[in-house]
Amino acid sequence: MNGKPTFSEEVSNLLYASEGNPLKMCIQCGTCSATCPSAPFMDYTPRRLIGMINADMREQVLNSNAYWFCASCFHCSVRCPQEIDIAGLMYALKRYSMWKNLYKEDLIGPTFSETFVKTIINGGRSYEPILATSYLFSYGVQTFLMEAQNATSLMLKGRIPILPTRIKRLKNFRRVIGRIIPVGGAE
Amino acid sequence: MKKYSYFPGCSLEKMALSYHQSTHETTRKLDIELVELDDWNCCGATAYFHVDELLAYTLCARNLAIAEKEKMDMVAPCSGCFKNHYFTKEHLIHDPDLADHINYALEADNLHFSGNINVRHLIEIFVKDVGLEAVKEKVTNPLEGLHVAPYYGCQILRPRKDHEDVEQPRFFEDLMSAIGATPVEYPEKTRCCGGALIITNRHAALSMVRNLLLSAINSGADVIATTCPMCQVNLECYQKQVNQEFGTDYMIPVLYFTQIIGLALGVTPNRLRIGSELVLPTPALSQVR
Numbered sequence: 001m002n003g004k005p006t007f008s009e010e011v012s013n014l015l016y017a018s019e020g021n022p023l024k025m026c027i028q029c030g031t032c033s034a035t036c037p038s039a040p041f042m043d044y045t046p047r048r049l050i051g052m053i054n055a056d057m058r059e060q061v062l063n064s065n066a067y068w069f070c071a072s073c074f075h076c077s078v079r080c081p082q083e084i085d086i087a088g089l090m091y092a093l094k095r096y097s098m099w100k101n102l103y104k105e106d107l108i109g110p111t112f113s114e115t116f117v118k119t120i121i122n123g124g125r126s127y128e129p130i131l132a133t134s135y136l137f138s139y140g141v142q143t144f145l146m147e148a149q150n151a152t153s154l155m156l157k158g159r160i161p162i163l164p165t166r167i168k169r170l171k172n173f174r175r176v177i178g179r180i181i182p183v184g185g186a187e
Numbered sequence: 188m189k190k191y192s193y194f195p196g197c198s199l200e201k202m203a204l205s206y207h208q209s210t211h212e213t214t215r216k217l218d219i220e221l222v223e224l225d226d227w228n229c230c231g232a233t234a235y236f237h238v239d240e241l242l243a244y245t246l247c248a249r250n251l252a253i254a255e256k257e258k259m260d261m262v263a264p265c266s267g268c269f270k271n272h273y274f275t276k277e278h279l280i281h282d283p284d285l286a287d288h289i290n291y292a293l294e295a296d297n298l299h300f301s302g303n304i305n306v307r308h309l310i311e312i313f314v315k316d317v318g319l320e321a322v323k324e325k326v327t328n329p330l331e332g333l334h335v336a337p338y339y340g341c342q343i344l345r346p347r348k349d350h351e352d353v354e355q356p357r358f359f360e361d362l363m364s365a366i367g368a369t370p371v372e373y374p375e376k377t378r379c380c381g382g383a384l385i386i387t388n389r390h391a392a393l394s395m396v397r398n399l400l401l402s403a404i405n406s407g408a409d410v411i412a413t414t415c416p417m418c419q420v421n422l423e424c425y426q427k428q429v430n431q432e433f434g435t436d437y438m439i440p441v442l443y444f445t446q447i448i449g450l451a452l453g454v455t456p457n458r459l460r461i462g463s464e465l466v467l468p469t470p471a472l473s474q475v476r
Binding site for chain 1: 197198200201202203204226227228229231232233234235236237238239240241242245246249278288289291292293294295296297341342344345346347353377378379381382383384386387388389390391392394395398424425427428431463464465
């Protein structure tokens with residue numbers, strides 16, 4: 001390869017299950033954008049985002065909210081006539097922006113994902129009340145109150161765990177994780 | 188008797204305890220034995236894939252390795268858990284380098300995965316392994332007069348696994364017909380509930396939920412049946428928020444398909460934990476003739 005990889009090549013390399021550069025196959029038909037239930041809320045539609053990646057518009061792409069608005073429903077991926085895994089691409093952009101600390105500010109997604117991963121590393125299982133602290137305080141007053149009301153109703157129905165559950169072989173579990181990524185004090 | 192490794196997943200421990208309990212009640216009636224996987228861990232949901240893909244596969248591989256030790260196929264009732272484990276297995280089979288790397292990590296917990304078991308979603312067990320005819324035979328209280336909107340959601344269908352029909356599936360409708368209920372046709376049945384966007388992008392998720400509720404109600408449904416705890420929470424627990432945001436007055440109960448089947452098999456509502464919902468299904472269930 002000559003020189004620096006293009007942004008499209010960089011992103012393609014992060015698409016685990018794909019071979020080659022599937023993004024280059026995009027014919028800009030817009031099936032993904034028409035299918036996506038989140039598209040009306042994105043600053044750029046999925047079709048446009050792929051176009052921008054292929055045009056090497058790195059900064060504008062990373063500064064977009066679009067990939068953090070993907071709900072992972074995979075509807076675009078099963079409909080793409082060029083068989084591009086677009087939902088997989090959105091995951092790749094999330095990871096890329098988190099590694100490089102380049103995502104748009106005022107998004108809840110990145111902090112929520114990080115807290116989620118930390119919760120799992122700590123106990124092996126998910127625990128809603130801890131996760132809630134990662135996003136509750138970024139809500140406006142009204143949403144915050146609605147959320148609190150909802151939590152109370154669910155608690156009265158016995159649907160909110162009081163204490164987190166932990167797996168038994170937690171020490172081994174953390175050693176497994178430590179062989180994949182460096183985790184402070186895990187191994 | 189058919190026997191499986193059962194992977195409940197984090198939601199079923201508390202938030203979706205009714206799914207857990209109704210799964211056990213109904214499978215017992217159908218002569219299926221579910222053996223809970225020993226010391227299982229979280230599958231990583233969608234959030235883990237945002238941070239590290241390799242680690243996400245490793246988490247699922249640990250569960251798969253434990254199930255393989257027991258020599259039984261793994262059954263997951265949550266669509267997200269099912270999808271994550273299913274594709275982890277696929278990737279591990281087709282990529283020996285990935286398998287080597289992950290198995291090296293699993294050694295730290297004395298585990299190894301060779302790809303010798305299958306991953307199934309709970310609803311497949313009812314539809315394919317038990318079979319619609321056999322389910323029908325066990326029905327003692329056919330749910331005649333109950334209009335059910337079978338809600339597929341996303342991850343039991345997508346990504347596509349083989350060459351199955353992901354646009355117009357029918358198996359959920361057929362299952363509801365087998366227990367005497369009337370499945371309603373509505374265009375949104377495979378659309379997304381918003382998933383974790385309910386947390387990270389509230390407005391977008393509520394609008395997706397509204398479209399689904401509207402579509403199901405317009406087609407005359409008394410109740411929505413789900414196969415996933417995330418869908419259940421979004422469609423049911425956030426109905427009030429939808430009403431506030433869009434000035435609507437929806438009040439449609441959302442039950443797990445196992446709760447509905449349980450009723451038809453003669454399990455008491457109490458044992459199916461009917462009543463732990465925020466939108467009570469009692470008025471809708473009184474439709475049953």
